[in-house]
Amino acid sequence: MSRLGARRPGFIRTALAGLLAMGLAVGLLLGSQSTAEASSKYVTTKYQKAHYGQDNAKVTNIQLRLAAGGFMKDKYVTGYYGDITKNAVKSFRKSVHLKPTSGKKMTKKTWRALVKATGKVKRAGSHRSTSSGVIDKRCLTGHRVLCVNETTSKLYYVNHNKVIKTMDARFGCGGTTREGVFSVFRKVRHDWSRPYNSPMPLSMYFSGGEAVHYSADFAARGYAGCSHGCVNIRDRKTLRWVYKRIHIGDRVVVYFS
DSSP states (O other): OOHHHHHHHHHHHHHHHHHHHHHHHHHHHHHHHHHHHHTOSBOOOSOOOOBTTOBSHHHHHHHHHHHHTTSSOGGGOSSBOSHHHHHHHHHHHHHTTOOOOOOOBOOHHHHHHHHHHHOSOBSSSOSBOSOSSSSOGGGOSSSOEEEEETTTTEEEEEETTEEEEEEEEEOBTTSOSOOEEEEOOEEEEEEEETTTTEEEEEEEEEETTEEEEEOHHHHHHGGGSOBSSSEEEOOHHHHHHHHHHOOTTOEEEEEOO
């Protein structure tokens, strides 16, 4: 037997051991990546391709974002793409003015719009608790509500009894903003106050001339100023998101906690 033939079994054993070690290393790497993704605090922004009838983690990610946007209830985040998820996808597309579809699949275009609309979404506890007393019980109607807390100086956009968005709010000088339960009766995207000669973008009127609206003065000066009775918001981007979703007739609650 040649020296080469005599050394072949040892060579094969060494090669097999090397391949095994490499396979284990790759497996550990992939496993750690998978574990890291699964344990991530926030829902991924990567495209989640899923369709009607599927039951997997991608569907769960889609449902978490739909729930964060108020298009489905948290209790329906099950990982199964059924009629509830289909209808939620249809409602979301309509809200961002995308072409109507059956809602039976999550397209890349829909996913990008959903990520843009919902931002960072936690996998658990993504909504602020409504049991702390900060949220008035009159805001818990199961529908869309502008919940205005003058104690915390915040406006909470509540949907399905969950806080979806929170914004800093400023009120009328000397406590002139009316308290109580109202309804949005008029919306004007680009309004102007004639009495005070000032712009009122994204106005949602709820009581006479009082409205929730964006205030450039609030954005610039903060709480150093005050309104003439309206609820001023300084986060224009978030208010624009809320403005698109609020309907005429939706409840407004102004209160002290």
